[in-house]
Amino acid sequence: MAMEGAAQSEYNSSTEGVQEHSSSPRKSQSPPPSTDHDENKISIKFLLSNAEAGSIIGKGGSTISDFQARSGARIQLSRNNEFFPGTMDRIVMVSGPIDDVLKAVDLVLNKLLDESYVEDGGDVGPRSKVRLVVPNSSCGGIIGKGGSVIKSFIEDSRAGIKILPQDENFPGLHDRIVIVIGTLGEQMRAIELILYKLAEDAHYVQNMNAPFPYAAYLGMNYGPPNGVIGGRYPNNRYQNKMEPNSEDRNNSVTIGVADEHIGLVLGRNGRSVMEISQVSGARIKISDRGDFMSGTSDRKVTITGSQRAISIAESMISKKVATVTES
Template identity: 65%
Template sequence: MESPESSYMSSPEVPPRRSASLKSPISDDKEKPTYIRFLVSNAAAGSVIGKGGSTITEFQSESGARIQLSRNHEFFPGTSDRIIMISGAFDEIYKAMELILAKLLSEIHAEDGDDVDPRSKVRLIVPNSSCGGIIGKGGATIKSFIEDSQAGIKISPQDNNYIGLSDRLVTLTGSLEEQMRAIFLILSKLTEDAHYSQSMNAPFSYAGVNIAGFHGIPHPYVLPSVAYNAINFGPSGAGGKFQSNKEDRGNSVTIGVADEHIGVVVGRGGRNIMEIGQVSGARIKISDRGDFISGTSDRKVTITGSQGAIRTAEAMILQKVASASEM
């Protein structure tokens, strides 16, 4: 079930004249590394990956961008869709998005033939703190983006049902050309926001979502193997509601770390885990070998302490795991 979306703005009834050319972001913003995230269904993710990772390898090679996915059945809260993150320079991300969306559109055409709706939908994940820049004063910016791109643009309300969820969905409806123009405009605006680009390496905080390796695709294409805030949820972990814990010092969060990465989290003689505990002020406990998060090969890492201590410990663990993934 999709999270409820309220239309902030939709396509204008009378299409105004579109700008003739793409106006690139300022050169400095265009060159610095940034990212974009969006949702795809399980089936669509499979076609992006390709047999043995062939399609995603080709797209990365052609665009120069890095393309990563959340694991099979690990979804954005309130949806049944997986997360794709593309990172790199502005032009690299734009090219990779075009390759992926064109591929997905061709798959739909192959299945449905002439019956396919020419106006498809793509949902971007945007930090709540960056949505104001897209909306603009009195909705002026989003209105200009709709008029320029001819795409429908909807921004979902902030969902307070999930702990740590500080992202909203920006839904773009239209033809491939219209969607790509809207993506160009939105990403141009986001790259002007220093906080947005800085959040590229920040831990994801999706309630109960285990952002980890997708079984069957090579390591460079998977989001870091760390689950965030998997506390007080149903057996599957996904889509549960957060139940607040009033005792700040007694918060406890269980995250999942791929079994092969536990060694780098612990460190020689326990050096790394001791350092993480000392710096963060949190208490960290790792499950025994073979004691995995249900349905995964991820060990349970339980972090106890204040919310700030837990966040710091999570970030440090993610950094250890990410550095091991890139070796």
């Protein structure tokens, strides 16, 4: 599999002198009758693992540049440490006229399928899963009254389509995951139907140009990077339970941050720690100079609030310190 190397996280599309090509087993069914949206640009987002993203980018960006040239769409990826909240997966956004977007998605999924499965000689292609990222406000249109729209999409495409509930563990996150399961042809037909439905949503079209608005969640749920922060000590018994009352705001945890890095957490005039507190909803207290965690030169940073708030605050602190320790 090609590695990402020094490729950039964003590439410009180019179609000059390159012919379109796709080996997808996509069905030959025509799209919905209306073609009013064909000339309008639209975007679609989906998730890839870091390894899959590296494969799509290719050595020096060769693969993603080729896909952009062949499709006419623009393909953007979040950076290799920018994940969708609650996952270890990067976000891919494909933009352009609908037909170009579908060509690009087809190329991406085709490549991943070729690398994941060995041809077994069967008549039916392997079934796989693709996870689309769709604003919560647009999911109602995909579901339809009484589930009528999503049922029609499933019947038309023969793919399995499931919309996951909004993840309440991440305050301010307004996107949901739409899982599409099937052969490549079935997936592409389902994505085509979903994309045309999204194109009818004026709010979706107006707000589709913010590809990766998840900066506040970086590192969440995976723990801090190795060596970034010191010891982590729960200050009550609750922290050691797997089924806590997540809204109990009396939970508290103390982490250690190297004395020389505490300024990154505080920020100028305390702005950084105020921002972390506001975004997470947690209360944050930093020990006085000389008040270290036992046996270390790490200052004590005590985070108090719900488990969710603590998790967000701890991740944001880790990210700030990592900007120095990983350079």
